[in-house]
Amino acid sequence: MELSKNYTPSQVEDKWYQHWIDKKYFISQPDGRPAFTVVIPPPNVTGVLHMGHTLNETVQDILVRKARMNGYNACWVPGSDHASIATEARVVNMLKEQGIDKASLTREEFLNYAFEWKDKYGGIIYSQIRKLGCSVDWDRVTFTMDDHYYKAVIKVFIDLYDKGLIYRGARMINWDPKAKTALSDEEVEYKELQGTLYHVRYPLYDPAGAATGEYITIATQRPETIMGDTAICVNPSDERYAHLKGFTASVPLVNRSVPIIFDEYVDPAFGTGALKVTPAHDINDYNLGLKHNLPIVDTLNDDGTLSAAAGFAVGVDRFKARKMVVEELRKQGLLVGEETYATRLGYSQRNPDTVVEPRISTQWFLKMQELAGPALTAVDSGDIKIHPGDRFLATYRYWLENVKDWCISRQLWWGQQIPAFYAPDGTFAVAATAEEAAARLGLPVTGLRQDPDVLDTWFSSWLWPIEVFNGITQPGNADIKYYYPTSVLVTGQDIIFFWVARMIMAGMEYEHQKPFNDVYFTGMVRDKQGRKMSKSLGNSPDLLDLIDRYGADSVRFGIMIAAPAGNDLLFDEASLEQGRFFNNKIWNALKLVKGWEARQTGSSAEEPFAVRWFDQRLREVRSELESQFADFRLSEALKTLYSLIWDDFCSWYLEWVKPGYEQPISSSVYQTTVHFFERLMELLHPFMPFLTEEIYHLLHPRGEGDDLCILQWAPVQSTDPAILGQGAFLKNAISAIRDARNKQQVKPKDLIRLWVQGSAHLDEILPLLQKQTGSEYVYLNIEPEAGAVSVVVGTTVFSLKAPHTLDTGLQREQLQKDLDYQRRFLDSVEKKLGNRFFVSNARPDVVELERKKQADALAKIKTLEENLQALE
RNA sequence: GGAUCUUUAGCUCAGUUGGUUAGAGCGCUUCCUUGACAUGGAAGAGGUCGUUGGUUCGAAUCCAAUAGGAUCCACCA
Numbered sequence: 001m002e003l004s005k006n007y008t009p010s011q012v013e014d015k016w017y018q019h020w021i022d023k024k025y026f027i028s029q030p031d032g033r034p035a036f037t038v039v040i041p042p043p044n045v046t047g048v049l050h051m052g053h054t055l056n057e058t059v060q061d062i063l064v065r066k067a068r069m070n071g072y073n074a075c076w077v078p079g080s081d082h083a084s085i086a087t088e089a090r091v092v093n094m095l096k097e098q099g100i101d102k103a104s105l106t107r108e109e110f111l112n113y114a115f116e117w118k119d120k121y122g123g124i125i126y127s128q129i130r131k132l133g134c135s136v137d138w139d140r141v142t143f144t145m146d147d148h149y150y151k152a153v154i155k156v157f158i159d160l161y162d163k164g165l166i167y168r169g170a171r172m173i174n175w176d177p178k179a180k181t182a183l184s185d186e187e188v189e190y191k192e193l194q195g196t197l198y199h200v201r202y203p204l205y206d207p208a209g210a211a212t213g214e215y216i217t218i219a220t221q222r223p224e225t226i227m228g229d230t231a232i233c234v235n236p237s238d239e240r241y242a243h244l245k246g247f248t249a250s251v252p253l254v255n256r257s258v259p260i261i262f263d264e265y266v267d268p269a270f271g272t273g274a275l276k277v278t279p280a281h282d283i284n285d286y287n288l289g290l291k292h293n294l295p296i297v298d299t300l301n302d303d304g305t306l307s308a309a310a311g312f313a314v315g316v317d318r319f320k321a322r323k324m325v326v327e328e329l330r331k332q333g334l335l336v337g338e339e340t341y342a343t344r345l346g347y348s349q350r351n352p353d354t355v356v357e358p359r360i361s362t363q364w365f366l367k368m369q370e371l372a373g374p375a376l377t378a379v380d381s382g383d384i385k386i387h388p389g390d391r392f393l394a395t396y397r398y399w400l401e402n403v404k405d406w407c408i409s410r411q412l413w414w415g416q417q418i419p420a421f422y423a424p425d426g427t428f429a430v431a432a433t434a435e436e437a438a439a440r441l442g443l444p445v446t447g448l449r450q451d452p453d454v455l456d457t458w459f460s461s462w463l464w465p466i467e468v469f470n471g472i473t474q475p476g477n478a479d480i481k482y483y484y485p486t487s488v489l490v491t492g493q494d495i496i497f498f499w500v501a502r503m504i505m506a507g508m509e510y511e512h513q514k515p516f517n518d519v520y521f522t523g524m525v526r527d528k529q530g531r532k533m534s535k536s537l538g539n540s541p542d543l544l545d546l547i548d549r550y551g552a553d554s555v556r557f558g559i560m561i562a563a564p565a566g567n568d569l570l571f572d573e574a575s576l577e578q579g580r581f582f583n584n585k586i587w588n589a590l591k592l593v594k595g596w597e598a599r600q601t602g603s604s605a606e607e608p609f610a611v612r613w614f615d616q617r618l619r620e621v622r623s624e625l626e627s628q629f630a631d632f633r634l635s636e637a638l639k640t641l642y643s644l645i646w647d648d649f650c651s652w653y654l655e656w657v658k659p660g661y662e663q664p665i666s667s668s669v670y671q672t673t674v675h676f677f678e679r680l681m682e683l684l685h686p687f688m689p690f691l692t693e694e695i696y697h698l699l700h701p702r703g704e705g706d707d708l709c710i711l712q713w714a715p716v717q718s719t720d721p722a723i724l725g726q727g728a729f730l731k732n733a734i735s736a737i738r739d740a741r742n743k744q745q746v747k748p749k750d751l752i753r754l755w756v757q758g759s760a761h762l763d764e765i766l767p768l769l770q771k772q773t774g775s776e777y778v779y780l781n782i783e784p785e786a787g788a789v790s791v792v793v794g795t796t797v798f799s800l801k802a803p804h805t806l807d808t809g810l811q812r813e814q815l816q817k818d819l820d821y822q823r824r825f826l827d828s829v830e831k832k833l834g835n836r837f838f839v840s841n842a843r844p845d846v847v848e849l850e851r852k853k854q855a856d857a858l859a860k861i862k863t864l865e866e867n868l869q870a871l872e
Numbered sequence: 873g874g875a876u877c878u879u880u881a882g883c884u885c886a887g888u889u890g891g892u893u894a895g896a897g898c899g900c901u902u903c904c905u906u907g908a909c910a911u912g913g914a915a916g917a918g919g920u921c922g923u924u925g926g927u928u929c930g931a932a933u934c935c936a937a938u939a940g941g942a943u944c945c946a947c948c949a
Contacts, residue, residue, distance in 0.1 A: 006911070022875090190946095197949080220949060233949095267948055275949055284947045331907035343949095358947095395944060396874060402945085493943090528884085528944095561897075562884070568942085572886065574898065580912045595908070598927060627888080636886070639896065651913085735915075742915050748904055825893060837929035846891050846930090853892065 003698070005592060009588035010549025012130040013690040025068075025709050026135045028075035031797070036067035037486040039465050040075045040129075040136065041499070042144065044083035046090055046121045046308035049128040049543050050527040051533055051571055052492055055563055058556045060490045060523060061134045064636055065686035068135070069713050075483055076135060079142035080125060082118075083349045084415040085179055085187075085455040085729050091117050091414065100827060107413050107452070111399025114414050117303070128543050133552050133689045135709075142468045143472075144460045152472035153416040153460045154432055157509070161430040165367045166408070168420070168428075172286045173407050173629060175359040176348040177304030177318075182363050184456060185404060186497050188346040190357050195221050195345075199272060199337035200252065200329055201722045202232060204260075207246035215243070216249055216260070217336055221343060222281070223329065224225045224322040227254050228299040231277040233288060236262040238273050253325065256312045261292050282356050300357060302411075306868070318357075364409035364453070366419060372400040374499060374508035383503065387520045387632045392496060399497050408456045415454030422449050437471060462502035465489075465515040486516045493521040508519050520632050522564045523568040525559075546576065552687035554579030560687060563635045582642060583691050589650050593803055596659065598670035601661040609764045610656035611672050613727035616719050617648050618679055623716045625683060641684050650682060652731060656768050674699050682711055731795065736791045737773040743810060744789060746802040751776035757786035758796030790867045791816065794858040797867060812871050819864040826857040 020026060021224040024199040028035075035571075040058050043053055068074035092102050092113045096764045102110060113256040122143075129136060140147065142151060160166045172185040184648070200223060201215035215231055228409045229251045244260045251258055265288060266275050280291030280298040299310035306313050307323050312328070313321040329335040331759060346356040378384050379396055386392050421437035422428040424447055431437040466472055471480035485507070491500065500519060507515035527531055546555050551727045552815060557579030560821035565571045628637040657673060659665040677699055681692040685708050696708040737754070746752060754775040758763060762769075762780065791798050800806075832838050833850055 003908090005909085012893080218949080222949085265948085270948055277949095282947080282949075284949075391877060392944095398875075398945070496944095524943095567885085572884080572898090575884090577911080580896070581909095582913045585907065588912085590908080592908035631888070633886095633888085639886080650909090654908085658908095686921095739915055742903065745903085748914080803932075820894080828893090832930075835929055839929080841929050842891070849892065856892095 003587075003591045007583045007691065009583065009690060010548070010552060012694045013131075013133065013547075013552050016690050016693045019707070020135070020709050021138070023705070023707065023709075025707070026076070027139055027502070028073055028137050031073055031479055033071060033073040035441065035487075036072035036074045036487060037483040038066065038074075038490070039468055039486055040065055040078050041489070041491045042079045042142075042461065042464065042496075044079040044086055045080040045085050045118050045125070045143065046083070048124050048538055049132075051543070051559070052522070053125075053128075054132065054810050055522050055525055055559050055569070056490050056558055057129060057132055057134050057493065059520065059563075059634060061132070061556075061689075062560070062686040063488060063490070063629075064135055065689060065709070066629060068709075069682070069685065069711060071712060073128075075137055075140070077140045077142060078126070078129060078134070078138065079140075079464075079468060080122060080144070081461055082143065082145040082415060082724060084410055084412055084454060085176075086180065087114065087118070088414040089179060089350060089411045110413050114211070118563075121240075124753075128859055129550060131544060132556070134854060136691075140468065142462075142464075144457070148470055149467050150416055151432075152463055152467040152470075153455060154419050155472055155785055156463060156506075157419055157455065158430055158432060159417075160366060164417045165366070165370065166364060166430075168362065168364050170360055170362045171278060171365065171407070172283050172358055173361050173363055174346065174356045175347075175361065176351055176354055177302065177357055178298075178351045178354040179348065179412070180302045182361055182407050182409060183348060184407050184458075186511060187349045187351070188348050189343045189349050192342065195343040196340050197271060197339045197341040198223050198278075198326060198329075199222055199334050199339075201334050202228070202249040202252060202276075204244070205248045205250065205257065209248070209597050210249075215334075216244070217598045218274045218276045219343065220276055221274040221785035222322070223280045223325045224306065224313070224318055225281045225299060226276065226297070226325060227256075227306075227312055228278040228280050228288065229256070229258055229276045230279060230294045230295040231261045231292065231296060232257050232261050232277045233266050233277050233461075234259050235264060235266045235275060236265075238266075240268075240273060245693075249766045251327060252332065261288075263288060268603040278301065281358055285620075286358070286360065296360065297569060298360065300359065304357060310344070332698075337624070342539045344348050363407050364455075366404040366408050366459075367405055368403040371505040371509060372403050376400045378504055378508060378514045384514045385517065385518045387518060390520060392493060396501060400501060406456075406459075408459045409453040410456055411452075413452075415457065415589040416460060418451040418455060419455050421452065422593070423447060434796050449793055456500050458502060458605060462506045463501060463510075465503060465507065478680065480511070484511060485514050488518040488520055490520045491526065492520065494524070496521075520564065525571050526568055528570045528572040529756055530568075534658075541552040541571075541573075546573075550576045550580050553583055553691045555714065556636070557582060557648045557688060560638050560650075561637055575713060579688075582646070582842040583688070583853065585646055585650060586691060586695060587679070589645075592654060592658070593670075593673055594698070596670055597664045598663035598667040601666040601668075606671060607672070608657065609668060609726070609730075609768065610653055613723055614648065614653045614676055615672075616723045617644065617727070618676065619717045620724065621721045622683065622714070623719070626716055638687050641680075645680055645684065649676070652727075655772065662672050676691065679714070681708060682713060685709070685711075694800060726765065728760075729796075732767060733765075733769060733793045733796070733798060733865065734772045736793050737800060738771075739790060739802060740791045740798075740811075741774070741802075744802060744806045744813070746774075747806075748774070750774070750803050752800045753785075753788075755782060755788060756780050756796065757782075757784075757799075762796070773800075789868075790815070792860060792863050792867065795863055797855070797863055808871050810870065815864055815868050815871075819868065822857050822861050822864065826861065829854045829857060855861050 041056060043049060064074045064076045094117060095113060157166065173189045176183050197219050199217050199219050201217040204212045204214045206212050218232060230247045248257045249260060277285045277288050277294060279286045279294050279296045285635050297309055299307055301307045304318050308314055313324045316324065326335060348354045348356050376397060420428050420430045421430055421434050423441055423443050429437040429440040431440055433446050434448050436652045438448055455590040463472055465486050469479040469483050470477055471484060478776060503515050507513060531537060531539060554576050558576035562575050623641055624640055625637050633710055657669050678696060680695045685692040693708045731798060752775050754773060766778055785801060788799040788801045789806045801818060829850055833854060839847055
């Protein structure tokens with residue numbers, strides 16, 4: 001069969017993925033083998049996979065494929081998240097573009113549109129996962145709004161409510177005025193920016209209510225909330241304001257009379273030392289208000305415009321209102337100063353342009369403290385191991401120890417609707433159905449109204465490792481017993497609180513067991529300038545386009561080779577190109593081997609050195625890989641394989657066994673070479689599944705079911721350091737002689753004569769040395785001819801002569817340089833050995849090593865000196 | 873304000889319990905195209921491991937301080 005010049009992934013990848021699917025290799029059912037379970041971090045259903053996903057999915061696939069080849073029953077569950085707020089926002093936008101206002105739709109109509117949208121776009125991520133080669137069990141696809149999953153979320157809500165962990169109440173929460181919903185604390189992202197601090201003066205009145213003609217000046221960033229002020233607060237120890245006890249101030253624009261109150265909370269050194277208190281719109285003010293029993297005046301609507309209660313700029317957006325208020329204050333002479341001020345504002349995670357508004361609102365909350373305890377222990381005790389180790393432990397612990405109650409209700413429609421039913425009088429019952437609620441309340445069903453809100457997306461995804469196996473809806477079923485706890489969770493460090501910590505809580509609460517043994521955090525993928533990938537920067541590449549241009553294996557290679565565990569990685573298409581070159585290298589090695597004509601030679605009593613050496617290298621790497629995988633050092637594992645294949649196999653081994661032009665190769669060497677090639681493909685398969693499967697099949701005709709994908713790795717075998725050392729020496733010697741040829745400007749085609757003088761056992765490597773250095777003759781332990789040029793490797797001297805006269809001056813220079821270096825080295829070693837503390841304190845093997853270094857250096861110096869002398 | 877991470881070759885990074893002459897990829901330099909591959913081959917140059925102290929026989933590695941970079945957390949308007 002004619003093999004093409006270069007490897008073309010597109011023709012290969014789809015074919016093999018379909019084959020694996022047809023063979024049901026990715027489908028898992030409980031059996032007698034140990035399980036290796038991974039649940040995919042479900043991407044947003046309407047999203048596309050970005051480079052962060054690509055990294056995560058690749059890591060998972062590597063782990064899963066390796067486990068599958070190591071005797072495990074590998075099960076990787078794919079799925080997607082309904083992503084309540086993100087999806088709803090997109091559906092609302094889509095409707096707006098069609099001229100439909102969400103407010104004009106009923107809940108049912110809206111949900112119909114949303115499901116339509118989900119069906120239309122939800123498939124994209126799955127096709128991307130497929131294209132990337134992920135070996136997921138497609139029979140287990142789970143969506144967080146699937147029937148059973150929906151029921152599980154409701155069941156858990158009711159359970160936690162019955163346990164007294166969920167409650168409903170009015171609290172200060174974070175409000176997203178664009179999405180018009182409450183958010184959890186975690187969904188608020190703070191950004192530093194320059195703000196303005198306005199100094200505003202309020203007229204003062206004495207305890208009798210008479211105008212004093214004096215003013216108190218406060219400092220505020222948010223003048224538009226002035227109309228919600230219900231007090232002015234100063235520090236009780238602040239002498240500037242001590243005389244104001246019992247006084248009141250008049251709030252500008254609305255002329256509301258508010259008390260001057262005293263509280264240690266106020267920092268006299270900040271601003272003017274006087275604080276306006278707006279309990280409805282600031283968490284600190286809210287707390288002050290509770291303490292001092294202040295009234296609450298809510299001056300904002302849910303869309304961020306000023307409400308009727310403001311009495312000024314009513315209906316105007318808060319930022320525009322701010323300008324109007326400032327203008328008005330200035331006009332009235334009450335604005336007495338402005339200063340720029342570095343501040344922090346909270347933005348909505350899902351609407352990154354929207355400033356979150358602290359607001360008092362009646363919401364549902366989950367008490368976190370009780371759930372946090374077991375989740376903390378699970379990680380602290382080492383039961384769950386986090387990789388990379390200690391880095392996230394402190395963060396995790398701090399969050400759990402200081403965790404606040406979780407606001408779980410959202411004023412949205414896309415999601416699991418809260419199972420609370422209200423009677424007309426406002427009393428309510430929490431139950432799975434209206435009927436049950438009615439029974440609990442002792443009221444007719446007809447009058448009940450279900451809470452319109454839905455639950456936070458994370459309130460469903462925290463059940464993911466359990467409910468993908470129906471562990472909530474069918475507790476104790478065969479799947480959950482077999483697959484839970486899962487083996488490893490691979491995810492981004494950015495969702496450690498949103499998801500990881502909460503999954504551990506849910507796991508401990510509902511399965512009384514950790515949800516996973518290991519957590520592997522990948523870093524964030526940035527562009528090569530180190531910037532975050534974002535749509536607005538246009539630096540976020542399209543995965544399918546990359547796969548089109550490079551092939552999935554190259555994409556996987558490119559992202560893995562650059563991905564140190566836990567550290568951010570700078571994504572550069574150059575590394576994908578490197579992956580493509582690697583594909584091509586392997587492809588051409590295949591072409592070389594396939595081009596050989598194998599012939600029975602009969603006389604092969606012993607395996608050639610090249611074969612014995614490469615066998616040892618394979619064993620060595622096989623065991624290195626094992627420890628790298630155990631520590632999740634995947635990019636290192638890939639580098640190890642890259643170098644094994646490119647350098648040791650292609651550059652050394654294949655060149656060593658390669659027959660002369662149009663010469664046959666011994667059939668035993670040929671078969672061993674094919675065998676080596678298969679082992680290499682086997683080890684590389686988890687990283688680059690398509691190419692390796694293709695090569696595996698091209699190397700040798702395969703029977704039914706003989707696929708690399710399900711091949712089992714051979715066990716780790718011990719290595720022979722003598723052969724490995726011999727191989728390393730041979731490589732060094734070849735390089736040194738080639739270097740000498742280069743420096744002496746010997747043409748590649750010119751043959752040299754080579755003298756070898758040394759004590760090492762050189763017989764078996766001599767033929768390889770001759771072949772690889774372009775030597776016509778090799779003389780062993782014979783005095784070289786005059787005019788030969790020497791190089792020293794270890795204590796072996798290689799001398800060469802070429803057709804043209806060689807420059808011994810150049811050689812002398814080189815030998816002298818070498819000698820100087822060795823003398824300096826010997827110096828440092830002898831200094832060490834001359835130190836009696838070293839000899840008495842260091843480990844004996846270390847001292848022994850130094851002695852050997854000393855002996856080697858002495859021998860080498862002697863050889864160098866002799867050679868230099870011979871040149872005189 | 874608290875905490876964590878990070879600083880090693882021009883660039884991006886390895887360097888696992890302290891112990892060969894600190895490694896890789898990319899980039900760079902020189903040479904090489906009719907026999908697997910120029911998406912290639914052969915070879916080479918390039919680092920006093922941020923700085924300063926300390927512990928030690930011995931420090932890129934451990935400790936302290938300091939400087940630069942990054943991230944997370946926190947209710948000073």
